[in-house]
Amino acid sequence: MAxxxxxDKLWDDHLVKQRDDGSALIYIxxxxxxxVTSPQAFEGLRLAGRKPWRVDxxxxxxDHNVPTTDRDKGIDGIVDPVSxxxxxxxxxxxxxxxxxxxxIKDQRQGIVHVIGPEQGATLPGxxxxxxxxxxxxxxxxxxLAHGIGTSEVEHVLATQCLVQKKMKNMLVRVNGxxxxxxxxxxxxxxxxxxxxxxxxxGYAIEFGGEAIRGLSMEGRMTICNMSIEAGARVxxxxxxxxxxxxxxxxxxxxxxxxxxxxxxxxRTLHTDDDAVFDKVVELDGAAIQPQVSxxxxxxxxxxxxxxxxxxxxxxxxxxxxxxxxxxxxMGLQPNQKITDIKLDRVFIGSCTNSxxxxxxxxxxxxxxxxxxxxxxxxxxxxxxxxxxxxxxxxGLDKVFIEAGLEWRDPGCSMCLAMNADKLGQGEHCxxxxxxxxxxxxxxxxxxxxxxxxxxxAAAVTGHxxxxxxxxx
Amino acid sequence: xxxxxxxxxxxxxxxxxNVDTDMIIPKQFLKSIKRxxxxxxxxxxxxxxxxxxxxxxxxxxxxxxxxxxxQQRYKSAxxxxxxxxxxxxxxxxxxxxALDDYGxxxxxxxxxxxxFYNNCFKNGLLPIVLEEEVVDKLFRETEETEGYQLTVDxxxxxxxxxxxxxxxxxxxxxxxxCLLNGLDxxxxxxxxxxxxxxYESSRRKTAPWLFNAGN
Ligand code: SF4
Numbered sequence: 110m111a112x113x114x115x116x117d118k119l120w121d122d123h124l125v126k127q128r129d130d131g132s133a134l135i136y137i138x139x140x141x142x143x144x145v146t147s148p149q150a151f152e153g154l155r156l157a158g159r160k161p162w163r164v165d166x167x168x169x170x171x172d173h174n175v176p177t178t179d180r181d182k183g184i185d186g187i188v189d190p191v192s193x194x195x196x197x198x199x200x201x202x203x204x205x206x207x208x209x210x211x212x213i214k215d216q217r218q219g220i221v222h223v224i225g226p227e228q229g230a231t232l233p234g235x236x237x238x239x240x241x242x243x244x245x246x247x248x249x250x251x252x253l254a255h256g257i258g259t260s261e262v263e264h265v266l267a268t269q270c271l272v273q274k275k276m277k278n279m280l281v282r283v284n285g286x287x288x289x290x291x292x293x294x295x296x297x298x299x300x301x302x303x304x305x306x307x308x309x310x311g312y313a314i315e316f317g318g319e320a321i322r323g324l325s326m327e328g329r330m331t332i333c334n335m336s337i338e339a340g341a342r343v344x345x346x347x348x349x350x351x352x353x354x355x356x357x358x359x360x361x362x363x364x365x366x367x368x369x370x371x372x373x374x375x376r377t378l379h380t381d382d383d384a385v386f387d388k389v390v391e392l393d394g395a396a397i398q399p400q401v402s403x404x405x406x407x408x409x410x411x412x413x414x415x416x417x418x419x420x421x422x423x424x425x426x427x428x429x430x431x432x433x434x435x436x437x438x439m440g441l442q443p444n445q446k447i448t449d450i451k452l453d454r455v456f457i458g459s460c461t462n463s464x465x466x467x468x469x470x471x472x473x474x475x476x477x478x479x480x481x482x483x484x485x486x487x488x489x490x491x492x493x494x495x496x497x498x499x500x501x502x503x504g505l506d507k508v509f510i511e512a513g514l515e516w517r518d519p520g521c522s523m524c525l526a527m528n529a530d531k532l533g534q535g536e537h538c539x540x541x542x543x544x545x546x547x548x549x550x551x552x553x554x555x556x557x558x559x560x561x562x563x564x565x566a567a568a569v570t571g572h573x574x575x576x577x578x579x580x581x
Numbered sequence: 582x583x584x585x586x587x588x589x590x591x592x593x594x595x596x597x598x599n600v601d602t603d604m605i606i607p608k609q610f611l612k613s614i615k616r617x618x619x620x621x622x623x624x625x626x627x628x629x630x631x632x633x634x635x636x637x638x639x640x641x642x643x644x645x646x647x648x649x650x651x652q653q654r655y656k657s658a659x660x661x662x663x664x665x666x667x668x669x670x671x672x673x674x675x676x677x678x679a680l681d682d683y684g685x686x687x688x689x690x691x692x693x694x695x696x697f698y699n700n701c702f703k704n705g706l707l708p709i710v711l712e713e714e715v716v717d718k719l720f721r722e723t724e725e726t727e728g729y730q731l732t733v734d735x736x737x738x739x740x741x742x743x744x745x746x747x748x749x750x751x752x753x754x755x756x757x758x759c760l761l762n763g764l765d766x767x768x769x770x771x772x773x774x775x776x777x778x779x780y781e782s783s784r785r786k787t788a789p790w791l792f793n794a795g796n
Binding site: 125126128129131132138145146149152157159162165174189191194195198234240242256257258259260261263264267268272274307311337340361362363367368370406427525526527544546548552 | 599666700793
């Protein structure tokens with residue numbers, strides 16, 4: 110018999126029941142909750158008179174709606190009454206059902222996908238769900254992590270299980286070593302550029318190869334985070350020393366004998382040498398340039414040294430139409446050089462890129478420089494209160510502030526602009542987030558997805574520039 | 582959940598691929614803590630010329646005359662014909678809630694994003710995958726014939742055109758069963774409560790760190 114992939118192992122370990130029709134009940138070790146996709150789930154529980162199956166498997170925090178300024182005011186600092194109700198509703202629900210919540214004034218509050226790993230609430234080999242498509246982030250720890258809808262949130266609350274069909278296995282292997290200034294973000298954008306936004310639909314993707322092994326946990330989280338932008342609900346990286354080192358000593362991590370036992374198990378969480386994937390995609394890591402998205406879908410991405418595509422050269426009529434529509438929305442010309450795109454705002458943050466390493470990379474670029482005169486705003490939004498505190502201990506906040514960037518409080522912020530941080534109509538933004546859909550960062554706003562280092566470089570020059578020109 | 586057996590209705594053609602859930606229901610409307618009332622804001626940014634705000638009366642907002650659902654002939658559509666990768670992006674269930682609240686019962690496309698596809702079934706909405714050529718043909722027929730209707734039969738897993746042509750589609754048995762009978766997933770799963778408990782207690786022994794409530 111052929112060996113198992115990491116996904117096969119995780120699936121088998123969480124399988125509660127295989128049903129005759131191919132669907133299965135998968136046990137869920139951890140559910141993360143936030144204010145946007147949970148209210149209707151709690152309401153559903155109440156209406157049906159049900160209780161959560163296992164209260165201690167859940168952790169909640171408000172992140173999407175929280176303001177990134179004036180946080181000492183707590184909930185009263187949320188100006189929009191509808192946003193405030195949503196955050197209050199989460200508090201009420203967690204209190205009623207006894208669920209651990211890092212509330213708005215708790216230093217442990219942050220973006221769900223940042224706080225899980227930070228607390229050790231995300232451990233290798235776990236099955237994790239959250240009512241958010243970027244839950245794939247946690248796959249970086251060798252976890253089976255699914256983004257789910259609100260009905261499924263309710264289902265997991267009530268039964269601790271998810272109804273799932275097993276997906277197919279895909280391996281994305283990134284060979285070689287990445288160049289200087291090239292990060293996990295560039296790797297994942299290059300992957301999406303190659304396989305397309307539906308390339309991973311129906312698959313669980315494992316990211317492997319030398320370039321992935323060489324990445325820190327932060328870099329791996331960035332890559333798994335954007336699996337969904339390649340169409341895959343699940344993304345993963347096998348466990349190695351880097352994983353175990355990261356997990357050690359965190360509040361929810363095991364200790365003593367249990368730790369040893371856990372590590373022994375975690376060491377088995379990688380794909381067997383003789384396992385077979387349904388699909389394998391390979392990339393040469395050394396050839397990946399810093400990436401910049403030019404369009405309204407994450408697959409519309411090129412290297413910073415390239416130009417905006419010309420629809421005339423696209424043979425497929427549906428794709429051509431898509432390029433024309435995207436260029437119109439983005440206000441760009443065919444064949445325009447990426448480095449000629451002028452920016453209005455810069456956003457460094459989101460569950461893709463708001464961890465300490467991301468902030469260090471951005472700070473290294475802006476240090477001793479100033480935000481370009483033409484820019485309306487450049488802001489840095491750390492992923493959690495603890496990331497913020499760590500950055501401040503390292504003096505990164507001062508580096509940003511001296512360069513003219515705003516240093517904010519943690520939350521999703523301008524990633525989806527549900528709070529007050531948003532783009533104006535027609536404004537171009539260099540953003541470290543994960544989606545460049547029309548209107549994502551504000552009505553009529555134009556998002557360009559980049560790495561933190563590239564966003565920082567754009568902040569100090571006012572246009573896109575190959576960050577490697579500033580790094581020497 | 583509302584059961585779905587058969588449906589006949591007017592078809593509206595949404596001729597673009599990769600329609601994402603941000604487009605289906607923009608984020609400012611996700612602030613609601615209810616499941617209903619999203620219909621007037623379905624495709625908000627495409628449908629209206631101004632910027633939509635939550636809790637606003639939409640009846641006086643300027644409509645985008647070019648948007649398909651604003652054309653008189655598609656006003657009462659309940660079947661949405663779409664292109665590849667429909668429903669990509671965010672996991673928000675507000676997307677099927679909005680489609681449902683507007684009055685759609687069926688969405689036909691050559692492919693769907695996984696989470697969206699899944700979310701539809703939980704809300705009595707039927708997503709149907711048909712081959713690209715078939716979808717092309719349906720687009721042509723819809724555009725050519727005003728008042729074009731399709732009949733969808735979940736029992737026999739077929740889509741029937743006005744000329745009587747029929748196309749069969751796949752849907753997995755469990756989902757079909759739940760939809761036909763309007764069954765609540767949670768209730769079905771809880772029938773296996775004993776199995777879940779047994780799994781849980783064996784995991785508590787073999788992997789106790791998974792049950793650590795933190796310190
Ligand atoms: S940072 Fe953006 S993508 Fe991530 S959870 Fe928040 S809104 Fe979603």
